[in-house]
Amino acid sequence: MIKRKLTKQVKVGNVKIGGTAPISVQSMVKSKTTKAIIGEIHKLESAGCDLIRLAVPDFENAKKIKLVKKETSIPIIGDIHYNFQLAIEAVKQGADKIRINPGNIGGKTKVKEIIKCLKDYSISMRVGVNSGSLESDLLQKYEGVTAPALAESIFRWVKIIEDFDFNQMVLSVKSSDPRITIDAYRLVSKKLDYPLHLGVTAASGGMNGIVRSTVGIGTLLAGGIGDTIRVSLTGDSKEEIEVGKEILRSLGLRNNGIQIIACPTCGRCEIDVKTLVQEVEKKLNSVGAIHELPLRIAVMGCIVNGPGEARDVEFGVTGSRNKGVIFKNGKIIKKVAKDKIVDTLLEEICKE
Numbered sequence: 241m242i243k244r245k246l247t248k249q250v251k252v253g254n255v256k257i258g259g260t261a262p263i264s265v266q267s268m269v270k271s272k273t274t275k276a277i278i279g280e281i282h283k284l285e286s287a288g289c290d291l292i293r294l295a296v297p298d299f300e301n302a303k304k305i306k307l308v309k310k311e312t313s314i315p316i317i318g319d320i321h322y323n324f325q326l327a328i329e330a331v332k333q334g335a336d337k338i339r340i341n342p343g344n345i346g347g348k349t350k351v352k353e354i355i356k357c358l359k360d361y362s363i364s365m366r367v368g369v370n371s372g373s374l375e376s377d378l379l380q381k382y383e384g385v386t387a388p389a390l391a392e393s394i395f396r397w398v399k400i401i402e403d404f405d406f407n408q409m410v411l412s413v414k415s416s417d418p419r420i421t422i423d424a425y426r427l428v429s430k431k432l433d434y435p436l437h438l439g440v441t442a443a444s445g446g447m448n449g450i451v452r453s454t455v456g457i458g459t460l461l462a463g464g465i466g467d468t469i470r471v472s473l474t475g476d477s478k479e480e481i482e483v484g485k486e487i488l489r490s491l492g493l494r495n496n497g498i499q500i501i502a503c504p505t506c507g508r509c510e511i512d513v514k515t516l517v518q519e520v521e522k523k524l525n526s527v528g529a530i531h532e533l534p535l536r537i538a539v540m541g542c543i544v545n546g547p548g549e550a551r552d553v554e555f556g557v558t559g560s561r562n563k564g565v566i567f568k569n570g571k572i573i574k575k576v577a578k579d580k581i582v583d584t585l586l587e588e589i590c591k592e
């Protein structure tokens with residue numbers, strides 16, 4: 241069991257981050273027009289996204305927050321760089337939280353202006369330091385981007401913001417190198433108890449991005465660190481949520497939703513495991529209420545070892561040359577024709 245470090249709790253709309261709140265999964269919208277943004281948010285919501293981040297590069301985009309919030313119910317985080325007035329406008333347009341990178345917002349007085357507005361509207365803020373925004377004195381002191389440099393930068397900004405009498409903060413210290421990311425978050429977690437937003441920045445896409453993000457985020461979560469996560473992938477934002485949820489499920493940190501496990505197959509395999517996994521996933525996804533159940537389902541390649549190898553999961557399917565087999569807690573409960581495997585599995589799950 242993972243023992244999570246207990247952090248302070250902040251509110252983002254109706255979602256809580258930190259403390260005993262479940263670890264939330266967030267994504268950043270990639271669409272540009274209001275209509276497309278709303279469509280993308282709806283897709284992310286149905287994939288299980290808890291929080292949405294929206295880029296606010298100018299005042300026109302800040303206004304989109306209000307329009308988007310009329311059509312969606314998920315909390316919106318305005319992502320601000322360089323211009324403190326955009327942060328203020330995002331809050332006025334209804335953002336539930338803002339994210340700033342204090343290193344590029346223009347100095348302490350600009351940060352102070354933002355804080356004043358956040359207090360007026362009771363809005364929280366992520367303070368995100370990353371490798372691209374490290375102050376030059378820290379780059380010099382640590383001879384480049386290092387974990388201690390990232391940690392010192394966030395310590396510096398937290399102190400400044402606390403001196404402005406504000407503590408509704410979530411912190412992040414991201415690097416594109418998972419090793420630096422892991423070390424930086426560990427340093428921060430040791431010293432501060434603000435909730436932490438985990439992520440490996442610019443992780444890339446496809447297998448590369450998934451592995452790098454999983455190594456960075458998963459290692460920290462396994463050590464009890466982290467309150468909200470974002471898997472940054474080049475590509476479909478829905479994939480970020482699917483990967484994020486799977487990381488949490490793998491660590492037993494999020495139990496809602498069916499988890500499918502499958503054997504790698506070997507010379508003993510007697511059914512097409514890959515196709516069967518796809519069929520099981522497709523069928524489960526078509527029955528909304530079922531795919532939210534906290535169940536694990538195994539798809540195994542042979543009857544000789546399959547049920548035994550997957551005895552710790554609730555349901556499983558496998559097959560011999562002629563028959564499909566349904567098993568429950570490692571024991572065979574039904575033998576059916578191969579084309580009835582998935583339907584029979586669903587019937588058995590529904591009996592529960």
Ligand code: SF4
Pocket residue numbers: 503504505506507508509510540541542543545546549
């Ligand atoms: Fe091989 Fe059977 Fe194990 Fe799959 S379940 S890896 S087919 S022995």
